[in-house]
Amino acid sequence: MARKISESTIRRLSLYLRFLEEFEERGIETLSSEELAGRGSTTAAQVRKDLSLFGSFGKRGLGYSVQELSATLRRLLGLDRPWRVALVGAGRIGSALFAYDDFRRRGFRIVSVLDSDPGKIGTQWGDVRIQDEARLEQVLAEEKVDIVILAVPGDAAQHVVERVVSSGVRAVLNFAPTKLHVPGQVALRDVNMSMELEALSFALAADDGPGA
Amino acid sequence: MARKISESTIRRLSLYLRFLEEFEERGIETLSSEELAGRGSTTAAQVRKDLSLFGSFGKRGLGYSVQELSATLRRLLGLDRPWRVALVGAGRIGSALFAYDDFRRRGFRIVSVLDSDPGKIGTQWGDVRIQDEARLEQVLAEEKVDIVILAVPGDAAQHVVERVVSSGVRAVLNFAPTKLHVPGQVALRDVNMSMELEALSFALAADDGPGA
DNA sequence: TTGTGTGAATCCCTTCACAGCG
DNA sequence: CGCTGTGAAGGGATTCACACAA
Numbered sequence: 004m005a006r007k008i009s010e011s012t013i014r015r016l017s018l019y020l021r022f023l024e025e026f027e028e029r030g031i032e033t034l035s036s037e038e039l040a041g042r043g044s045t046t047a048a049q050v051r052k053d054l055s056l057f058g059s060f061g062k063r064g065l066g067y068s069v070q071e072l073s074a075t076l077r078r079l080l081g082l083d084r085p086w087r088v089a090l091v092g093a094g095r096i097g098s099a100l101f102a103y104d105d106f107r108r109r110g111f112r113i114v115s116v117l118d119s120d121p122g123k124i125g126t127q128w129g130d131v132r133i134q135d136e137a138r139l140e141q142v143l144a145e146e147k148v149d150i151v152i153l154a155v156p157g158d159a160a161q162h163v164v165e166r167v168v169s170s171g172v173r174a175v176l177n178f179a180p181t182k183l184h185v186p187g188q189v190a191l192r193d194v195n196m197s198m199e200l201e202a203l204s205f206a207l208a209a210d211d212g213p214g215a
Numbered sequence: 216m217a218r219k220i221s222e223s224t225i226r227r228l229s230l231y232l233r234f235l236e237e238f239e240e241r242g243i244e245t246l247s248s249e250e251l252a253g254r255g256s257t258t259a260a261q262v263r264k265d266l267s268l269f270g271s272f273g274k275r276g277l278g279y280s281v282q283e284l285s286a287t288l289r290r291l292l293g294l295d296r297p298w299r300v301a302l303v304g305a306g307r308i309g310s311a312l313f314a315y316d317d318f319r320r321r322g323f324r325i326v327s328v329l330d331s332d333p334g335k336i337g338t339q340w341g342d343v344r345i346q347d348e349a350r351l352e353q354v355l356a357e358e359k360v361d362i363v364i365l366a367v368p369g370d371a372a373q374h375v376v377e378r379v380v381s382s383g384v385r386a387v388l389n390f391a392p393t394k395l396h397v398p399g400q401v402a403l404r405d406v407n408m409s410m411e412l413e414a415l416s417f418a419l420a421a422d423d424g425p426g427a
Numbered sequence: 428t429t430g431t432g433t434g435a436a437t438c439c440c441t442t443c444a445c446a447g448c449g
Numbered sequence: 450c451g452c453t454g455t456g457a458a459g460g461g462a463t464t465c466a467c468a469c470a471a
Contacts, residue, residue: 017414
């Protein structure tokens with residue numbers, strides 16, 4: 004299973020799954036690669052190539068079964084099982100993420116929240132009590148955490164991620180605006196909101212010409 | 216100025232700028248492409264290639280002037296001027312974004328916040344009063360908004376973005392977990408947090424083998 | 428006939444390697 | 450010398466085009 008699947012392919016698989024789920028709700032049973040691509044932002048050939056990396060799921064002359072394909076994608080993406088997630092950092096971003104419905108809906112259960120602020124430790128959030136970040140290693144082990152979401156300040160992030168990694172967690176989603184360094188076997192994704200804004204700013208500045 | 220610069224190049228320019236700013240603070244005056252790459256996650260050749268798309272900023276045998284290069288990058292990225300940002304959606308994500316220091320620090324000023332919830336309209340957030348989303352078009356014009364941040368529920372996002380675009384705004388940062396469609400001349404970036412988690416889930420599932 | 432699965436062609440991005448300037 | 454700037458080579462990812470299965 005250690006095929007080398009590109010980042011963009013994975014992103015597209017997620018998209019396909021979303022579209023399939025929409026179609027599923029509407030009771031549509033069969034879909035062509037053309038239709039699947041049309042909704043998204045890619046081509047029919049790309050859809051077929053992406054899927055062919057994992058097997059042959061379509062029927063020639065007919066298309067794909069919405070039910071089957073969405074089940075397959077869920078399995079491929081690991082969404083056929085619940086994941087246990089810990090949230091480190093109970094600040095504003097942390098609390099927004101904690102309440103983010105889309106995570107729950109997709110099977111990501113935030114089973115513990117940690118923070119280093121004594122004013123927050125012990126506070127109850129829903130059915131989770133905020134724990135002391137000093138106990139990070141114990142909590143990750145006790146709660147059998149699969150994925151850590153980092154929502155700590157930038158200057159603390161590298162230190163925290165090292166503790167997370169040495170606790171054996173193999174997947175980290177980083178919201179701190181810092182480039183983190185982790186060993187190769189750990190999956191790390193960055194959500195860098197400022198950098199996205201900067202890309203927009205670049206586009207605007209390029210339109211206007213320099214210094215406009 | 217309408218060169219076709221790839222998305223990845225822009226992302227790296229942002230990174231370079233961050234590193235340069237760190238070095239600037241530490242009083243370092245000159246840097247080689249090697250050093251600039253080492254901090255990040257790319258190669259010296261890549262750094263030189265990226266920069267060469269815009270001009271010749273280095274001195275052979277010496278490297279790059281930290282001061283000059285960071286000023287240049289700021290200009291290229293459009294960070295040499297303030298941008299006026301409107302935030303649509305004053306829910307949890309919206310409020311986290313409103314308080315996000317990194318935006319302010321980089322010159323993105325949130326000059327207005329809008330929501331459709333009557334319970335929120337009129338509420339004061341810092342020096343901004345939440346306005347009625349019904350008045351979106353007027354507010355965008357009055358406040359001369361350059362960039363809109365969308366933090367509304369997924370099913371409202373497409374409708375809102377169409378109103379935003381028809382008001383003449385040319386840059387949108389979307390936090391709704393929905394694929395939006397906008398005309399080609401509008402710059403759109405998505406921050407899809409669930410999809411990032413799904414990429415992690417994929418990596419874990421691939422490690423464990425299917426169904427583990 | 429329709430629409431998949433897939434080699435081949437193409438395009439784009441990254442890496443190499445080195446000429447040339449300070 | 451040291452390090453940039455850049456053509457050329459290499460490698461991935463996307464697109465094309467078509468044989469083939471339903």
